Amino acid sequence: MNQAQAVVIVAAELRLFLRPGRRGGPVAVAADGTSSLGHVVESLGVPLTEAGRLLVNGELAAPGYRPRNSDVVRVEAVRRPQRLTSARFVLDVHLGTLARRLRLAGVDTAYANDAGDDALIEQANAERRVLLTQDRVLLRRRALWLGAYVRGARPDDQLRDVLDRFKPPLAPWTRCPACNGPLSPVAKAAVAPMLPPGTRRTYQTFSRCRTCGQVYWHGAHAKRLEQIIDSAVRAASPRGNR
Numbered sequence: 001m002n003q004a005q006a007v008v009i010v011a012a013e014l015r016l017f018l019r020p021g022r023r024g025g026p027v028a029v030a031a032d033g034t035s036s037l038g039h040v041v042e043s044l045g046v047p048l049t050e051a052g053r054l055l056v057n058g059e060l061a062a063p064g065y066r067p068r069n070s071d072v073v074r075v076e077a078v079r080r081p082q083r084l085t086s087a088r089f090v091l092d093v094h095l096g097t098l099a100r101r102l103r104l105a106g107v108d109t110a111y112a113n114d115a116g117d118d119a120l121i122e123q124a125n126a127e128r129r130v131l132l133t134q135d136r137v138l139l140r141r142r143a144l145w146l147g148a149y150v151r152g153a154r155p156d157d158q159l160r161d162v163l164d165r166f167k168p169p170l171a172p173w174t175r176c177p178a179c180n181g182p183l184s185p186v187a188k189a190a191v192a193p194m195l196p197p198g199t200r201r202t203y204q205t206f207s208r209c210r211t212c213g214q215v216y217w218h219g220a221h222a223k224r225l226e227q228i229i230d231s232a233v234r235a236a237s238p239r240g241n242r
C-alpha cells in the first residue's frame, strides 16, 4: 500500500458533481506524477468551468501542475459574480424555457431547438457567448472558449442561478422571447388589425420585434412572467438595489 496519493478537498458547492460516495469529504486520488491537476479535477466529475482557484498545500496552483505524493489539493468553486466583458449567452437544446426567460429579462440569449453540439460550440466561440448547459461532457470540450453549468431542474431555479452567477445587466421587456430580436414600441393603430378583438379593446401599449415582427402587449400572461422576472431579480440580489 505504498502507492503515491494526493488528497483532494472539493468545495461544498461543487460536490454535486462528485459520485455520491465521495461527497462526504476529502477524496484520495493516485498521484502518479503524470496527470495534471486539471485532469484530476475533471476525472472526479467537476467541469473546469465550475472550478475557481486551485490550491496545493495552501499555494495557488495552475491546472497544469502535477500532483505529488501527499499533496493536499483544494478545489474552490468559481467566484460569483463571474464578470463578463459582455453578457451574451448561447443555450443548449434542453434549456428552451430558460432561454425565453433570459430574453424576457433582456439578456442577449441565442437558442435554437435543433442546434447540435458542434454548432453550439462554434456559435459560442464566434460570437463570444457563454455556453450554458447541463451537459458536463459538452463543458469538457477543449475547443469551447467559455461555458457554464446551469444548476436547477426548474426553469425558475435555473434563471436564478444564471442571474446570480453572472449578474448580467437586465432590461426586462426589451427583447423578443421568441427570437432574441430587439423590441420597439409600436402605435396601437399600426398593429390593431392583427389583434384579437378582446386585446384590441383592453390594451393600449404594444411593442413589436424588429427581427421577426411578433407583436407583444402587457396582458394577463405578462403578469405571471413579470413575477418570474421580479422574483429572479430579487433572488439574484439578496440585499436589494436600494
Ligand SMILES: [Zn+2]
Pocket (backbone or CB within 6 Å): 176, 177, 178, 179, 180, 181, 209, 210, 211, 212, 213, 214
Ligand atoms: Zn422576434
